[in-house]
Amino acid sequence: MSETATRRSEPVSAARRQFDPYTKAVWGLMNHWYPAFFSSELGEDEAKGIKVCGIPVILRRANGEVFALRDQCAHRGVRMSIRPACFTKDTLTCWYHGFTYDLETGKLVTIVAAPDDPIVGDVKLQTFPVREKNGIIYVFVGDDGYEPVPDLAEDLPPKLPADYPHQVPHLLDDDAVVLGIRRTVASNWRLGVENGFDPGHNWLHRDSPIVVALDTALPLGLVPRGPNALTTFEGDGPKGIRNEWDSGDYDVVMSSEKLGLQARGANKIPGLRTSIFLPGVLMVEHWPAYGLAQYEWYVPIDDEHHEYWAVVAKSCPTPAERTDFEYAYDKLWRDAALGAFNDDDLFAREAMENFYAEGGTGWDDEQLCGMDAVIVGWRKIVSRYARGYQTPQAHPTPKNA
Amino acid sequence: MTGAGPEGARTVKLRFEDDHAVEFPVEPGQTVLEAAEAAEVFLASQCRVGSCGTCLASLLSGSTRTVAGRTLSLLPSEQEAGARLLCSTEVDGDATFELGYDSGLASQRPALLRAVVTGVQQVSGTVVELRLELADEIPPVVHAAGQYARLRVPGTDQWRSYSMAGTARALPELVFCVKLIPGGAMSAYLERAVPGDELEVEYPLGGFSLRGGTGQHVFVAGGTGLAPVLAMVDELRERRGPKPPVLVCFACQSGEDLFGAAELRMRAFWMPGLTLRIGVTEGDPPDEETTRGTPVSLLGEEPLAPDAEAYVCGPPGMVAAAADRLTALGMAAHRVHAEKFVPTDT
Ligand SMILES: Cc1cc2nc3c(=O)[nH]c(=O)nc-3n(C[C@H](O)[C@H](O)[C@H](O)COP(=O)(O)OP(=O)(O)OC[C@H]3O[C@@H](n4cnc5c(N)ncnc54)[C@H](O)[C@@H]3O)c2cc1C
Ligand code: FES
Ligand code: FES
Ligand SMILES: [Fe+2]
Numbered sequence: 050m051s052e053t054a055t056r057r058s059e060p061v062s063a064a065r066r067q068f069d070p071y072t073k074a075v076w077g078l079m080n081h082w083y084p085a086f087f088s089s090e091l092g093e094d095e096a097k098g099i100k101v102c103g104i105p106v107i108l109r110r111a112n113g114e115v116f117a118l119r120d121q122c123a124h125r126g127v128r129m130s131i132r133p134a135c136f137t138k139d140t141l142t143c144w145y146h147g148f149t150y151d152l153e154t155g156k157l158v159t160i161v162a163a164p165d166d167p168i169v170g171d172v173k174l175q176t177f178p179v180r181e182k183n184g185i186i187y188v189f190v191g192d193d194g195y196e197p198v199p200d201l202a203e204d205l206p207p208k209l210p211a212d213y214p215h216q217v218p219h220l221l222d223d224d225a226v227v228l229g230i231r232r233t234v235a236s237n238w239r240l241g242v243e244n245g246f247d248p249g250h251n252w253l254h255r256d257s258p259i260v261v262a263l264d265t266a267l268p269l270g271l272v273p274r275g276p277n278a279l280t281t282f283e284g285d286g287p288k289g290i291r292n293e294w295d296s297g298d299y300d301v302v303m304s305s306e307k308l309g310l311q312a313r314g315a316n317k318i319p320g321l322r323t324s325i326f327l328p329g330v331l332m333v334e335h336w337p338a339y340g341l342a343q344y345e346w347y348v349p350i351d352d353e354h355h356e357y358w359a360v361v362a363k364s365c366p367t368p369a370e371r372t373d374f375e376y377a378y379d380k381l382w383r384d385a386a387l388g389a390f391n392d393d394d395l396f397a398r399e400a401m402e403n404f405y406a407e408g409g410t411g412w413d414d415e416q417l418c419g420m421d422a423v424i425v426g427w428r429k430i431v432s433r434y435a436r437g438y439q440t441p442q443a444h445p446t447p448k449n450a
Numbered sequence: 451m452t453g454a455g456p457e458g459a460r461t462v463k464l465r466f467e468d469d470h471a472v473e474f475p476v477e478p479g480q481t482v483l484e485a486a487e488a489a490e491v492f493l494a495s496q497c498r499v500g501s502c503g504t505c506l507a508s509l510l511s512g513s514t515r516t517v518a519g520r521t522l523s524l525l526p527s528e529q530e531a532g533a534r535l536l537c538s539t540e541v542d543g544d545a546t547f548e549l550g551y552d553s554g555l556a557s558q559r560p561a562l563l564r565a566v567v568t569g570v571q572q573v574s575g576t577v578v579e580l581r582l583e584l585a586d587e588i589p590p591v592v593h594a595a596g597q598y599a600r601l602r603v604p605g606t607d608q609w610r611s612y613s614m615a616g617t618a619r620a621l622p623e624l625v626f627c628v629k630l631i632p633g634g635a636m637s638a639y640l641e642r643a644v645p646g647d648e649l650e651v652e653y654p655l656g657g658f659s660l661r662g663g664t665g666q667h668v669f670v671a672g673g674t675g676l677a678p679v680l681a682m683v684d685e686l687r688e689r690r691g692p693k694p695p696v697l698v699c700f701a702c703q704s705g706e707d708l709f710g711a712a713e714l715r716m717r718a719f720w721m722p723g724l725t726l727r728i729g730v731t732e733g734d735p736p737d738e739e740t741t742r743g744t745p746v747s748l749l750g751e752e753p754l755a756p757d758a759e760a761y762v763c764g765p766p767g768m769v770a771a772a773a774d775r776l777t778a779l780g781m782a783a784h785r786v787h788a789e790k791f792v793p794t795d796t
Contacts, residue, residue: 070720079690192690432720437690 068428070438072412077102077238077349080195080436081328082204084346084358085188087231088181091115096141098130099356101190102349103442105130106177108186109152111138116152117177117188123157124148150174183220183227185360192437199436206324206332206344207287215320217334217342218364226371227344228378229360230387234347236398238329238355240405241347243427244394245331246323248273248292248299249420253393255312259337259385266314272300273422281426282326288434289326290426295319325427327434337361337386351442353406357395359387463546464491465510470553479784481517482507482536482547484657492560493536494551498594499662500524500538508532512545518785519663519759540784560599560652561589565624567647570640574702574709576630577674578640580612582649584622592618593654595685596678596761596789599624602650603635609652610636610794613678613763617685624651627677627710631793658763658789660685664694665757670772671700672745672764676710678789679763683717683724693723699748701729705736715739746771753780762788 065072083101085108091097096109098120105120107130120130122143132144140158142149147161155174160166178189180201189198201221208219218225234241244250252269254260260267273279275298280291293299303312320335331345346358361382365371405411417425459475462482474489476482483505486493493505500522509532516522517538524533534547569581593599598613612626630637660667660682667686671679679698686693698717702708711728718726727750729735729743741748745768754760760781762772769788776786 066716067719195691429719433722436692438688440690 068425068432070432070435071239071428074239074431074435074438075237075352075407076439076441078328078431078435078437079439080189080191082180082187082189082199082201083328083348084185084231085117085179086186087229088184088186091186094135096130096133096135098128100350101188102439103351104190104439106188106190107133107141108179108188109133109135109141111135111152115179115181115186116141117179118150118152118155119175119177121174122148123172123174148172183222183225183362185220185227195436203287204326204328204330205287206289206326206330207282209334215335215339216364217320217340218362220344220362222364224364224366225362226365226374227360227362228375228383229344229358230383231356231358232395233350234355234357234395234398235353236355236402237353237405238347238349240398240401241355241357242325242329242331243424244398244401245333245345245347246290246292246325246423246427247421248294248323248423249418250394250397252310252312253397254390257390257393259381259390260314262385263338264314264316266303266317267312268301268303269305269310269312270302270420272302272420274298274300279423279426280324281430283430283434287326288430289324289330290423290430291324292322292423294322327431337382337390340364341382343386349439353402357391359391361386460541461544462486462512462541463544464493464507465546465548466553467549467551468553472553476541478540479786480540481657482534482539482541482545486536487655487657493549498537498657498659500535505536507534507536507547507549509534510546510548513542514545515540515542517661518782519661519665519757521662560655561586561591563589563651563653565649565651567643567645567649568623569645570643573627575706576703577707577709578628578630579615579709580626580628580640580643582624582626582651584624584651585648588621589653591654592621594618594659595681596658596660597654597656598658598678598789599626599651599653599655601626601636602652603639604647604649605639606635608635608794611655613656613658613681613789614654615677615680617681617688619688624653627674627680629674656789658761658787660761661759661787663757663759664692665759666695666697666755668749668754668758668760668776669696669698669700670745670749670760670762670764670768670776671698672768673702673707673791675745675762675764675768675789675791676700676714677763679761680710680713680717682761683721687717687721693721696721696724697727698724699727699729699745701731701743701745701748703731704733705730705740708736708740711740744768744771746775749775749779751779756780756782758785760786762786764791766790766792 085099091110093110098107105128106117107120108115108117120128122129127145129143134142134144139152140149149159151158155176157169157172175193178198180187187201205220248271277296278298282289318335318339322334324332329347333343336343342362344360348356350356363374365374459477462476463473465471472491476485500520520538522535564585565582566585568583571579573579593614595617598611600609600611602609615625615627669679714726718724727748729741729748731744760776762769769790773786
C-alpha cells in the first residue's frame with residue numbers, strides 16, 4: 050500500500066467492489082453503438098477501416114447505404130481496408146487472394162480464381178449493424194449473433210422533456226445540424242469518459258481563449274452538497290448520470306481564497322449541465338454557447354487508445370440558420386471550442402494514463418474526494434448495465450498502424 | 451437429475467479406436483459424458499455444451515436425443531451420418547458409440563496437481579473459505595463453472611471433494627467454501643491450516659455445469675452448496691452475450707451458519723436481472739433482507755416457465771426435496787440438474 054493511500058479502509062474497499070466490473074473493462078463495452086465515421090468521410094464506393102474494442106471493422110458505402118464487416122479476411126487474416134477492392138455494388142473483395150464477401154450477409158460468395166471451391170457459401174465474416182443520421186455513421190459493435198440489437202437511441206443521451214425551458218437538440222432530431230472532429234488519444238477510453246463530466250476540473254480551462262473571448266463565467270469547480278446534485282437514469286431507455294449544476298445542491302465555486310484564484314467572466318450560461326450515458330457519451334447542454342449542445346464519445350480502440358469524438362449540435366429548421374451555424378462552426382467553434390478548449394482535456398487524459406495503465410496502480414490507489422461522487426456513480430452504472438465487456442484482444446495495434 | 455426414473459438406467463457401450471470397449475449405465479436425464487465420468491471414464495471434452503466439438507463420437511446403434519436448449523456445432527449432414535456430441539447427448543435406450551481415439555487417451559483424466567494454501571478464513575460459524583493457488587502448470591482442460599476438485603487431507607491418504615466457488619478466469623487461484631464437520635478429517639486440518647501449506651489436488655471433476663439455454667436459470671442452494679452456484683452465476687455474468695434472468699434461492703441452517711450473503715448481494719447489484727432470496731431455516735433471520743425459510747420453500751408457489759433450467763446443490767435430502775418441488779412447479783425432470791454433497795464415506 051502506498052503512502053498516499055492512508056485513508057483507505059475496509060468500507061472503502063467494499064464500495065470499490067461495486068464497480069469492480071468497470072475497473073476490469075479495459076478493452077471497452079461490447080454490444081453497444083459507437084460512432085465510426087462522419088458521413089463526409091465515406092463517399093460512394095469508398096471502404097475504410099477502424100478498430101473498436103480491438104475489433105477491426107471495415108465500412109463500405111454502396112448505393113448510398115453503409116455496410117460494416119469484420120475487417121479481417123477469413124482466408125489469411127489481412128485487413129481488407131488497407132487496400133480496398135470493390136467490383137460490384139453488393140460485394141467486397143480482399144485485395145490479396147480475392148476472397149469476395151456479400152456486403153449484407155458477410156458470406157463468401159466467390160474467390161477470384163477459385164469460384165468452385167467448396168468453402169464458397171460456407172465461410173462467413175461477422176457483419177455489424179449500421180445507422181447513419183445527421184452526418185454520423187454509427188456501428189453496433191456486438192458479439193456475433195447478439196440479439197436483439199437495441200435502437201441507436203438507447204445508446205445516446207435522451208431527448209430533453211418538451212416542457213424543459215432550456216432546450217438543446219437531440220442527436221437524432223431531424224432539424225439538428227451536427228458538426229465536429231475526431232482524433233486519436235493515447236489513453237484508455239475510461240480516462241477519456243471520466244474527464245468529460247468531472248466537476249472538479251473546470252478550472253483547468255480558465256484561461257482558454259474561448260472563455261476569455263466570450264467572457265464566460267466558468268466556475269473553478271463544482272462540489273456536490275445534496276441529493277439533488279445527481280440524477281441517475283436507470284429505467285427504460287439510455288442508462289447514465291447527470292450533474293444538476295443548477296439544482297442548488299451543487300456548490301458553484303468561483304474563488305479559492307487560499308490560492309488567490311478567482312474565476313473570471315460576467316456571462317453566466319443558463320441551463321449549462323453535463324451528463325454521461327452508456328457506452329460513454331457525454332452531453333454538455335448549452336455549451337459552448339446557449340442553445341448549442343456539445344456531445345462527445347471516447348470510443349475504445351485498444352487498451353491504451355481511444356478515438357475522441359467531439360461534435361456541436363444546433364437546431365436549424367431553416368436553410369439560413371444552417372448556413373449561419375456552419376459559418377460559426379467553421380470560423381469559431383471548431384478551433385476555439387473543440388480545438389483549443391478541449392486540448393486541455395486531452396493533455397489531462399494522456400497525463401493520467403501512466404497511473405491507470407496495465408501495470409499501473411491507479412484503479413487501486415487513487416484517492417477520490419467529495420467532488421468525485423458522479424464519477425463513482427458512473428462506474429456503478431456501467432457495472433450494472435453494460436451489455437458486455439470486451440476480453441483482451443491479441444496483437445493490439447493502434448488504429449491505422 | 452440422476453434419480454432413476456421408472457424406465458431405469460440404460461447401458462452405453464463405447465468402442466475406442468484401439469478396439470478397447472467400456473460399458474456403463476446412463477440414468478435418465480444424464481448425458482453420456484456425465485455418465486462416463488460417473489463411471490470414471492474420462493472422455494475428451496471441453497466446452498460441455500455442444501459447441502467446441504471435442505466430445506465427438508459416432509453412434510453405431512441405439513437412439514439418442516439432444517439435451518434441450520443447446521445449439522450444436524454439428525452440421526445436420528454430420529448428424530445424419532451418425533455424429534454425436536456426447537456432452538449434449540441423452541439416450542433413449544441401450545446404445546453403442548465409437549470414439550476416434552485410443553482408450554489410452556480416453557483421459558483428459560483430471561490432473562494431479564500441487565497447490566499452495568493462500569488463505570483460510572472463517573466466513574461464518576461453520577464455514578471456512580479456503581483459497582489455493584496451483585503450483586503446477588495450469589492443465590490444458592480447466593474447470594467448467596459447477597465442477598469440483600478432490601483435495602488430499604495433508605498427511606493422510608484421504609481425499610475430500612469440494613466444488614470450486616469461482617470461474618476458471620481466476621486461475622491459478624481456486625476458491626472453496628468448506629463446511630466444518632465436527633470430527634471430520636479435512637475439517638480438523640483446516641482448523642490448523644496456514645498460508646504456505648502444500649496440498650494435492652485432483653482437478654477438474656464432475657458433470658454439474660451450465661446447460662445453455664436462454665430461459666430463466668433457477669439456482670437452489672443449501673449451505674456450502676452455494677459454492678458451485680456462485681461459480682455458475684459468475685460464469686453467466688462474465689461470459690459473452692445476453693444474460694438470462696436468474697433466480698437464486700439460498701438458505702443456511704441458522705444465522706450463525708449464514709455466509710456468502712454479501713457476495714450474492716454484490717452479484718445482484720451487478721446483474722439487474724438476478725432475483726435473490728436468502729433465508730435461514732431455524733431461528734431469527736440476522737437482518738431484514740434475510741427471511742425464514744429453506745432453499746426449497748424460498749422457491750415460492752409461482753409456476754416456472756417451461757424453458758427454465760434449474761441447478762440444485764446441497765445435502766442429498768435437500769436436493770431430493772428441491773427436485774420434487776421444482777417438478778410440482780411445472781419443470782420437466784430433465785431440466786433439473788443437481789450436485790449432491792454426499793459425505794465421503796457413503
Ligand atoms: C461432488 C461433491 C462436491 C462437494 N463439494 C463440497 C463443497 O463445496 N463444500 C463442502 O463443504 N462440502 C462439499 N462436499 C461434501 C464434502 O466432500 C464432505 O462433506 C466431506 O466428507 C467432508 O470432509 P471432512 O473430512 O470434513 O469430514 P469426514 O471425515 O468426511 O466426515 C466425518 C463424519 O461426518 C460425516 N459427514 C461428512 N460430511 C458430512 C456432511 N456434509 N453432512 C453431514 N455429515 C457429514 C461423515 O459421514 C463422517 O461420519 C462435496 C461432496 C461431493 C460428493
Ligand atoms: S488473405 Fe484475403 S483472400 Fe487471402
Ligand atoms: S465438449 Fe464441447 S461439444 Fe461436447
Ligand atoms: Fe474539460
